[in-house]
Amino acid sequence: MAPHKAPVSSRRSDRSRRAIYDAALALVGESGYRRTTIEGIAARAGVGKQTIYRWWPSKAAVLMEAFLDLAARAAEEAGPQAGGAEYGIPDTGDLAADLKLVLRATVDELNDPLMEAPTRALTAEGIVDAKLGAEFVGKLLDPQLALYVTRLRAAQEAGQLRPDADPRIALELLIAPLTHRWLLRTLPLTHAYADTIVDYALGGLTPRS
């Protein structure tokens, strides 16, 4: 999205950009991030190498954009008919139920084999490369986490969450265990686990009657 040395993109070829996204995602899915090369992406996309180097600073940046594009298109598709977490966490009045719903969806997403390779690749890259990590967090993670903050604040106003609880930290209590299992592959990531996490976490955060 942000070219590293802006060549004023009005003349930029959409066809090439699309082809590069597709090639990048396909190759990462097929061969893994490590074995995916810029030359390989260019060849597969039927594009000159320079066309990649002109618009992106690194392989990771290409993949990041390809991934954002994928997510955007997925959201657009699922979006109109109300949709999932992208458009806010539902508020049925029952905080635990709402959270379980969303976390179960997150579990499913993480377990989706199609998304796995690129997500892992980007996360790993971001862990080592602070700049990329910041972009990853800013563009993909933070917007999602903000939805939790919103929902948790609503719960606080509704008296379903301790007024002194920090929503940001509360959210981490919910999200981090899932991420932990997924990233480190310690134990299987299931709906039951998501439910338990919600129960345990909320246990300490709901007002004691």
Add this chain to the structure above:
Amino acid sequence: MAPHKAPVSSRRSDRSRRAIYDAALALVGESGYRRTTIEGIAARAGVGKQTIYRWWPSKAAVLMEAFLDLAARAAEEAGPQAGGAEYGIPDTGDLAADLKLVLRATVDELNDPLMEAPTRALTAEGIVDAKLGAEFVGKLLDPQLALYVTRLRAAQEAGQLRPDADPRIALELLIAPLTHRWLLRTLPLTHAYADTIVDYALGGLTPRS
């Protein structure tokens, strides 16, 4: 520890192994994992490349062993005088206090700039490479997590923790948020944060009097 194609070595050179560990850690610390090369490690260690390829299947495996060796030696040093988490989580009777102590130590460890580069590198590598990840978890993470399980079970027996709480999941509620902040660099990782996590997590896991 497990050579990829075991040359069963009794004749293996200890001097070389040591030099390789040192060179690998030094280079990763100085230039980052990406820019560290096997050739570079060999050159710095004063060792033929083949000596590395003979005993390790990948750069990541070298670093892993170097890291394990580092940890082992650190533990041996700190070990005798009872020491930290390596030798069990203290049990003073106050679960929250004990956990805060240990988690604060973990925070310090994660913030230690000396350990940061290799730990991030290994973690990232493990996220993408399942085999390496399994080794990382089995050799480094699981032993530590087991200590939490032990302590939490003791707490259950002492009636300081709900009898129906799963210690494994409880532990993840404590550990995962720290890891999350550290890996993704979302927000600073402080002692205060560790304390809050303990408070929030235990809130839902201690018996309601």
Add this chain to the structure above:
Amino acid sequence: MAPHKAPVSSRRSDRSRRAIYDAALALVGESGYRRTTIEGIAARAGVGKQTIYRWWPSKAAVLMEAFLDLAARAAEEAGPQAGGAEYGIPDTGDLAADLKLVLRATVDELNDPLMEAPTRALTAEGIVDAKLGAEFVGKLLDPQLALYVTRLRAAQEAGQLRPDADPRIALELLIAPLTHRWLLRTLPLTHAYADTIVDYALGGLTPRS
């Protein structure tokens, strides 16, 4: 001249080709063929290894082309003013004298220390590698030998050589002994030797009056 996997390139860099020729010849001269490496040539020429591998199939092929280029440039220089064997063997009417002149020149050429190393290297390589040998013979040797055939045929027409003598074999009688001494270093290769060879060989090939 014939790239092993023709990248048909008009974009080939002349500067690199030249630098590679120079480096190859220099290194072979300085350190001998064996100790000359493709890496060394690339480094000395200030060229990437791939640029060598792209255009030549082997070290020997590089040297061959470098040598041909050298010979071509030498010929071009010496050429205009009529010159040596490159432009035909002189025909003064005295066959023996003409041959002695040319063979003495060949002796001098073979004894030239500058040409010695690469010529020996190429010859030796060609002895073992039939493909390269064929190229060597076709590009360097045969053209020279053809000049002898021409001169000997002229001598036959002039009645200075038996009409039933095969010029091709006659030529070998003249050339082979020189090559033999030079290649195998059995005895010194002198002008006197060249003269004697001409005398002995022609003795059996001139018409008996």
Add this chain to the structure above:
Amino acid sequence: MAPHKAPVSSRRSDRSRRAIYDAALALVGESGYRRTTIEGIAARAGVGKQTIYRWWPSKAAVLMEAFLDLAARAAEEAGPQAGGAEYGIPDTGDLAADLKLVLRATVDELNDPLMEAPTRALTAEGIVDAKLGAEFVGKLLDPQLALYVTRLRAAQEAGQLRPDADPRIALELLIAPLTHRWLLRTLPLTHAYADTIVDYALGGLTPRS
């Protein structure tokens, strides 16, 4: 035969030496001299590498000895019953016939595919490596050439060869063309060629009646 750093050969294992000869010749025959390695010879001979390095200074030296041993054994076999050139050139009184006989045998030997690979390898090596070349000439070539000198001197005494002809040079006139064709593969090496060479060469060396 001449160890480079004489380890007092009394303890030397004959079995190993033999096995090394066999392995060396076999490998050179199968894969060519270039692709034959000392490691390969050792492995094939079931011998430690050190056992080779102890007794020979180079791959070429191993092959040379193996080759000499082969020639010696071949001679021993063919020897007793009078035999070929090894035991002198026959003297039937007809110089031309005698020479043709021997040169035809040489042609056959050079065309023998079994001997070809190692002979070419050794010759090529000797062309580039002066020390080895000298050994090759001294041990293998000179003894053979001496036989020609003997026969030619006898012919001179019998008045079948000009008294002023240098036998050494005469011999080169006979031998060199064969070697030339064989080494450089310019044209096929046949009995007819050998005969012609004898005819042409002797033509100039026999007394004119």
Add this chain to the structure above:
DNA sequence: TGATAACCGAGACGGTACGTCCTGTCTTGAG
């Protein structure tokens, strides 16, 4: 409505590192 840029595909270039192979030396352990 050309001229004239920019982008495009292609791919050669100088490099770096890869992982393999072999060299020649040194060490170990079984016989």
Add this chain to the structure above:
DNA sequence: CTCAAGACAGGACGTACCGTCTCGGTTATCA
């Protein structure tokens, strides 16, 4: 005490990509 087995430091091999750099050949403004 010898010798096969093979680890060791070193270094070249030939390959794969890196990121930069031309090269013509389209487009797609703007003069």
